[in-house]
Amino acid sequence: MSPMAPSGKTRVLDALNRNAIPFWFGAPHPFVCLVEQDGVFRVRELVVDAAEAKTASEKALADGTGWMPENHAALAKPTGKILIEAPTREAMAKKLEAYKWPADW
Numbered sequence: 001m002s003p004m005a006p007s008g009k010t011r012v013l014d015a016l017n018r019n020a021i022p023f024w025f026g027a028p029h030p031f032v033c034l035v036e037q038d039g040v041f042r043v044r045e046l047v048v049d050a051a052e053a054k055t056a057s058e059k060a061l062a063d064g065t066g067w068m069p070e071n072h073a074a075l076a077k078p079t080g081k082i083l084i085e086a087p088t089r090e091a092m093a094k095k096l097e098a099y100k101w102p103a104d105w
Helices: 008-017 050-063 069-073 089-098
Strands: 023-025 032-037 040-045 082-086
Touching (some): 008 023, 008 089, 050 069
Antiparallel strands (some): 032 040
């Protein structure tokens, strides 16, 4: 996953409204994700398992394919801290609208 600019609130709301989730965002590499989990909508931190990353990087380097920050970021899963949670899509949209939006989102 190449470095990217912040998505911004409008694009995240659009992803929610189009049901284009999970939607990863954050800059320069995604570090949060809009997901539907356990019957609710969440914005959740992305977490990379250190052991999985170590194994994957060692294999890539041994194979001669290389390892970059993008490879590490691609292993992330929405298992970290829950930053925003709502029971419905509409409630999540309202919470996203009201949220103090970080510049790197």
